[in-house]
Amino acid sequence: MSKIAGMVQCPSCGLYIGRAAVGGHCPECGTALDRAERSKQKCVLLADSSSKIRGKISTIVKQLGCRIVEAVNSNEALHLATVSKPDLVILEASMPDDDGIGALHELRHTVRLGNTPVIMLTAKADLQTVSRALQNQVSDYILNCPNRRDQETPLTASGAQ
Ligand SMILES: [Zn+2]
Numbered sequence: 001m002s003k004i005a006g007m008v009q010c011p012s013c014g015l016y017i018g019r020a021a022v023g024g025h026c027p028e029c030g031t032a033l034d035r036a037e038r039s040k041q042k043c044v045l046l047a048d049s050s051s052k053i054r055g056k057i058s059t060i061v062k063q064l065g066c067r068i069v070e071a072v073n074s075n076e077a078l079h080l081a082t083v084s085k086p087d088l089v090i091l092e093a094s095m096p097d098d099d100g101i102g103a104l105h106e107l108r109h110t111v112r113l114g115n116t117p118v119i120m121l122t123a124k125a126d127l128q129t130v131s132r133a134l135q136n137q138v139s140d141y142i143l144n145c146p147n148r149r150d151q152e153t154p155l156t157a158s159g160a161q
Helices: 035-040 051-063 074-084 101-108 127-135 153-159
Strands: 007-009 016-018 043-047 067-071 088-092 118-122 140-143
Touching: 043 051, 043 074, 051 067, 067 074, 074 088, 074 101, 088 101, 101 118, 101 127
Parallel strands: 043 067, 043 088, 088 118, 118 140
Antiparallel strands: 007 016
16 A cells, blocks of 8 residues: 555555544445455446446445455456456446346356356346356346336445445
């Protein structure tokens, strides 16, 4: 952790944070600034091309006391997964560079990441997409339907309780 007078740098995202301003966590990614606390923290990797969706989910993840690593496409998600070794991966099923299921398949065949729980986040509920996700041992499947107010309910149900 680098030091600037009165500031600490987040070891995860690099943000400089005023010591007095935070309750021990990076406001950007939720990482605990205390090393001992950080080692106990769960890490969630979120890959979604929509900054709006990422913003909503990361708020919930940080409220749960986890730190969050965000990716905007499958390639970045796979790279960050090997670097951050997440405890949970949330993958959008239709990212610009991939259908997300390709990334899920890659994760399942990556050493030390093969058993990581993966939740697919998607607006697609067609049988083919769902069965391909299930074939690749998806842990859960959340329908993210635009214009529906209850879209956050499933995440809370599977993640928080
Ligand atoms: Zn941070």
